[in-house]
Amino acid sequence: MKLSDAIKKRRSIRRFTHRKVPEKKILKTLEAGLWAPSAGNVQDKEFIIVRGGDLKKEMVSAVFDQVWVAHAPVIVVMVSDINKLRLKFKDRAEFYATISAGAAMQNMLLYLTSKGLQGTHVGLYDESKVKRLLKIPDDKRVFSIIAMGYPGEEPPVPYRMDLKNVTHFEKYGAKWVKKKPRETHLE
Ligand SMILES: Cc1cc2nc3c(=O)[nH]c(=O)nc-3n(C[C@H](O)[C@H](O)[C@H](O)COP(=O)(O)O)c2cc1C
Numbered sequence: 001m002k003l004s005d006a007i008k009k010r011r012s013i014r015r016f017t018h019r020k021v022p023e024k025k026i027l028k029t030l031e032a033g034l035w036a037p038s039a040g041n042v043q044d045k046e047f048i049i050v051r052g053g054d055l056k057k058e059m060v061s062a063v064f065d066q067v068w069v070a071h072a073p074v075i076v077v078m079v080s081d082i083n084k085l086r087l088k089f090k091d092r093a094e095f096y097a098t099i100s101a102g103a104a105m106q107n108m109l110l111y112l113t114s115k116g117l118q119g120t121h122v123g124l125y126d127e128s129k130v131k132r133l134l135k136i137p138d139d140k141r142v143f144s145i146i147a148m149g150y151p152g153e154e155p156p157v158p159y160r161m162d163l164k165n166v167t168h169f170e171k172y173g174a175k176w177v178k179k180k181p182r183e184t185h186l187e
Helices: 005-009 023-033 053-062 067-071 082-114 128-132
Strands: 045-050 074-081 118-121 139-150
Touching: 005 082, 005 118, 023 045, 023 082, 045 053, 053 067, 053 082, 067 082, 067 128, 067 139, 074 082, 082 139, 128 139
Parallel strands: none
Antiparallel strands: 045 074, 074 139, 118 139
């Protein structure tokens, strides 16, 4: 699949089929995450693969009762060894960890889409509950949870803003020039 197709076909879904996700595919998805940029190439990320039914059910209360999460065949919790970043970047560690996790998350989602799967980023979670449940050490942080599997729904494509309305040229406020048509279709 072309990258531009994967970018557009990636969709947050909340219904999955029961089809098992081969472990090899899960690991390759994590690898796609590892290839994302990280501040100073510190590579602070670690992953927890959650597949057990009981544990997934217990995860529901940690994600503020988003019950659909338990029905995903696989949940991946992305953990940051944030102290590695603190050593190098001090106060900017949290900011960098957040951005790096976002980059890894998007790599993973695009990889899944390109292989016929989908993943949804679950950002609404109670970090201390997730940590308690998965025995994540106190000094580590959770920056991303991805629920993944083979799609059991094809939701309508969500609205995206018109690029014209969010693009400035050179300085903020210098908007799209009408006379200058620009190609905006992703290819
Ligand atoms: C930071 C972040 C947090 C999100 N948290 C949740 C969440 O807790 N639950 C959920 O169902 N979707 C969550 N989403 C998915 C968004 O709702 C989704 O990306 C958005 O509606 C656009 O749809 P699309 O991903 O299909 O393009 C989150 C997405 C991001 C980037």
